[in-house]
Amino acid sequence: ARDFYKTLEKQEGLPAINTELNFVFEGCYTTHADIKKYNRVLENALPQAEMLSAAAALYGRNYPQDAFTDAWRKTCFNQFHDIFDGSAIHGSYAYSKKLFNIAYETAVLELDGSLKTMGSKIKFQEKTGTPVLVFNTLSWQRDDICEIKIPVGSAKEKFRIFEGKNEVPSQFTGIEEDENGKLFLKIVFIARDVPAAGYKTYYALQGSGPQIGGGESLRAGVTSSTIKAENKFYKITIDPLTGCISGIFDKENSYEILPTLESANMLQLLFEKPHDMSAWNIGKISRTEDLSLDCTVTLVEDGPARIRVRVCRVFGSSSFCQDIVLYDGMRRIDFPCRVDWQEQGTKLIDSPMLKVAFPFSLKESSARFEIPFGSITRPANGHEYPSQKWMDVSGITESGIAYGLSLLNDSKYGCDVKEGVMRLTLLRSSYDPDPRPDKGIQEFTYSLFPHKGRWDARTVRAGYELNNPLVCIPVERRTSNVVRQDLPEIHSFLSLEPQNLILTAFKKAEDSDDIIIRFYESEGRETSAEIKFGFQVKEAGETDLMEKEIRGIPLQDGKITLKTGKYEIKTLRLKM
Known part of the structure; x- marks a missing residue:
């Protein structure tokens, strides 16, 4: 191999490839x-x-x-x-x-x-109920949904959530019983301004008084012809006959996102003709069938923290239940799904593949897809492309403003864009070498993240937020005085700016008690990184990916500043 590359070094005019070496299978x-x-x-x-x-x-x-x-x-x-x-x-x-x-x-x-x-x-407040610790593992302050389970002695018990002395809008979502017969009350609320790589404390207080309402215009309405859900940012209209979204109005920008007479969140079955190597290859599509009939649409949650509309339908032997979830004061629209997939592909019949479609109406649009530690623009030609946590289409509206739609996911990798429609591939029914790869219950979530302006780190962050929910647990109060309680009720261990820098690791070093942090630049532009620490750091150094030190980095007032190239991955070693 060494001789091969030495020979190449002597040659001139070799072709240069500066794009992807995809796509097969x-x-x-x-x-x-x-x-x-x-x-x-x-x-x-x-x-x-x-x-x-x-x-x-x-x-x-x-x-x-x-x-x-x-x-x-x-x-x-x-x-x-x-x-x-x-x-x-x-x-x-x-x-x-x-x-x-x-x-x-x-x-x-x-x-x-x-x-x-x-x-x-943590030094919790005295006599203020059950502490609820909310931890954010991402490197920026964020608002997000928090779901907790409070142990109770009776299903009749009620709790309310407080941040200090101020009540937080919350809602009861059910009672759960474990294998030992212990009961848990399920509560959701929006945790706001949770520190970067840190935590915030809330309190669950027992009480049966009326819950306060949401402060961000969260409301729902049901008529015979429409179901509507609204928060601070959007008005969503759902057609009860099809179960699809017929309108998404961006209130901030006075913009109807969907094209006229088009439907979003449309499940589609694409039938692949029989072909060899069906696990690897997508066959020629013989027909496409929209799942837009024979559904039930139900408003299952209408509270101060979130609205949840459930759409259920059946095709063949398979059943589909999707929720459309709108949150108080959040821009992300979630679609958690539960599918009992019973479709069976064979070499004799066409095999269904499940996609979900979102139409858009943007001029001069371009499609972008997340790849490891970066993203890339590809032609919107209907080809099946791989992507990580998100895909995005950005362009210009009829009124001339830059605008975009990001489609996020928590476990899907195939997608396509063509002729004003972006689609995420959800399930297939291949038959060789495994004759039944996906039969059974499948659970996954995808989300829509509209944004003014073309794509940027807001989309990257939204993808990370969907995939890294806030960690929320009730904490049992300590009764012993042996352990010192030095931590405050709210604390950040690390923050990373500007927004195009994404933290991917915060861990112990492989060969010592030092701490390793790793981050990358996500927008393809050179920047100056500023890292602030919420713990004492004596020395810092840059390393390679194998954690071998390259150079020392000066510390000043508990923070580090260093230049970062476009899409560059940085690894730092911190000595305590």
Whole structure:
């Protein structure tokens, strides 16, 4: 190999390729939805657990280095190409699920233990109910939905949520009973201004008085011809006959996002003709069928924190339930889905593939797709493209303003854009080598994120927020006085600016007790990074990806400033 490259160095005029070396086997982006979900869950859960464990280690908890190494090895094993792309035999996925379960159990165990350690160090207010710790593992301050379970002795008990002395709009969503018969009250609320890579404390107080309403114009309405949902940013209209969205009005920009007479959140079945290597390849499409009939549409939640409209329908032996969720004061519109997929492909009949479609009306539009540590523009030609957490179409409205739509997801990788429609591929029914890769219950969420202006780091952040929910747990008050309570009720361990810089790792070093942080530039522009620390750092240095130091970095007033190139990945070592 060395001789080969030495020979090349002597030649002149060699062609240069400065674009992607894709695309083959487009079916692999979607086949075997289970392994795609396992991978995405662990890509998010393990870094979250590492961050919380590294933070808890600052206060005496043991950092489980060996457990994380084992969990990452199992995660990476499942990324072997014939496993992750869905082209392995059926039996191999039982082993992959076992590896996932072990790695996920590690993440949950360490995350829970770390939160309990930090919870024991926080000086909570006296006699103010049950503390609720809300942790944000992303490197920017954010607002997002918080879902908690409060242990109760009776299903009749009621709780309200407070931030200090101020009540926060919240709503009761149900009672859950565990295997031991213990009851839990389920409550949701919007946690606001949760610090970057840090936490904020709320309190759950028992009481049956009336809950305060939402402050951001959150309301719903039902008539025989429409169901409407509205918050500070949007008015959404749902057609009860089709279950599709017939209007999304952007109140801030006085702009109707959907083209006239078009429907959004349209489930479509594309039928692939029989073909070889069906797990790898998408066959020629014989017909497309919109799922726009025979549905039930129900307003299932109408509270001060969120509105939830449920759309259910049946096709063949499969059933589909989608929720359309609008939150108080949030720009993201979520679509959590539960599909019982029973479609069976064979070499003798056309096999259905499930997509969801969102039309748009933008001139001079361009399509952009997230790739690892960056994004790329591709032709809007209907080709099946791979993407990570988001795809985006940005352009110009009829009134001349720059505008865009981002379609986010929590576990899907195939998508396409053509002729004013963006689509996310949800499920397939390939038949070889595995004759039944996706039969059964499938759960996933995609989201719509409209934005004024063309795409930027707002879309990148929205994708991370969907994939990294706030970690919210009630904390048992400490009764012993042995442990010092030094932490405040609200704290940030690290913040990273400007917004185009994205933190991807906050963990212990592989070879010492130093802390490693890693981030990248997401917009393709050079910038100056400013990193502020909420803990004492004595020395800092830049390293390569293997954590070998390249150079020292000066610290000033508890922060670091350094130049970062476009799409550059930076890794820093911090000595305590």
